Amino acid sequence: MMEVGGRTLRVAHWRLGEPADHPPLLFFNGIGANIEAVAPLAEMLTERAFIMFDMPGTGESPDPSVPYNPFTMCWTAAQILDQLGLDVVDVMGVSWGGAMAQHFALQYPKRTRRLVLAATTAGMLMVPGNPAALTKMANPRRYIDPEFMNEHFATLYGGADKDGSAHQKDSHIGRLKPPSPRGYLYQLIAMIGWTSLPALPFLSKEVLIMMGGDDQIVPLVNGKILNAAIRNSHLEVINDGGHLFLLTHADECVDLLRTFLDGPETQAELSRAA
Template sequence: MMDVGGRRLRVAHWRLDEPSDHPPMLFFNGIGANIEAVAPLAEMLTERGFVMFDMPGTGESPDPTLPYNPFTMCWTAAQILGRLGIELVDVMGVSWGGAMAQHFALQHPGRTRRLVLTATTAGMLMVPGNPAALTKMADPRRYIDPEFMNEHFATLYGGVDKDGAAHQKDSHIGRLKPPSPRGYFYQLIAMLGWTSLPALPFMNKEVLIMMGDDDQIVPLVNGKILASAIRNSRLEIIEGGGHLFLLTHADESVAALREFLDAPSTEAELSRAA
């Protein structure tokens, strides 16, 4: 637990005390998700440090007293990095957290090397997903009811066949802890009216956009919109991947991440570092 930015937050980090040729990864989670949901990804990226935290009212972080917005939470994330002695990071976000990752890179360009946007959008200016999936997404039973998750996993997330849904449910739901009602509501309203689209043409980072072509919540076209707006970006499409392709297609996802993050620095990056 860390008291930072006027909030008490649960922070997790991996391998920060180990030597590495790579900057650590700062990760922003999806809405309502706790640290454990993405811990397997952190454990697979063994060659680099990894930092993430539970948003207020999710996981083990206490409920927020006041609402927050992307600016204040990205400022708080920068304070966490400072407390951990980290100057430069690669930034990654999934879904709701992808919007936070975009905002962090725009708000703190000096602390951001590269950016990875996963199953996400430019904010309010987005193409909505399958109404059936969005309706079930709002149902709190997806956090606590294995039968509900087993029945609706494919509708919720896509990217798995009917036989594979039960296995993925067992793996995923065992790591989830439901957010508090206030925590979930504050995450929803944090992004009201927010969009990165006007600022994206000015993004001067190397950006990897990863999307699943069977995502029922964030359709692939949103990734194409991001790619068209960010000049130094590339779009990686996970074939058969749904909203949770980081879980269902873990090996393929990690391979794409490593290829992008470990590529030699560009002239623009070297110039900015100088």
């Protein structure tokens, strides 16, 4: 638990302080998701430090006392990096957290080396997903009722027919902890009216966009919109992946992440570093 900018937040980090040839990775989670939901990804990226925190009212972080927005929460994330003694990081976000990751890179360009956006959108200017999935996504039973989640998993997340998906599904359900009603509400209202689209053409970072071809919540076309708006971006599609492809297709995703994050520095990055 860390005191950060007047908030108490639960922060997790892996391999921090160990010798590494790669910058740490700052990760922004999806809406309502706790640290444990994405811990398997952090554990697989053994060659780099990984930092993640529970948003106010999710996981073990206490309820927020006042609403927040992307600017204030990205400032809070920067304060966490300061307390951990970190300067430049790679930044990654999934779904709701992908919007936060975009905002962080735009707000703190000198602290962001490369950016990874997974299953996400440009905010309010997005193409909505399957209505059946969206209505079930908004139902708090998906956090507290394993039978509800099990019954509607394919509708919620897509990509459920892949070999081994049953194990991944059960493992994911077992790691979820429901957010508080206030925590979930404040995450929803934080993004009201927010979009990155006008600013994305000015984003000069190297960006990897990862999308699931069977994502019922964030359709693939949203990744194509991001790819068209960001000049130094590359789109990778997990063809049979749903909204949780980072977990159901973990090996494939980790290979893509390593190829991108460990790739040679571009001339623009070398110029900024100089």
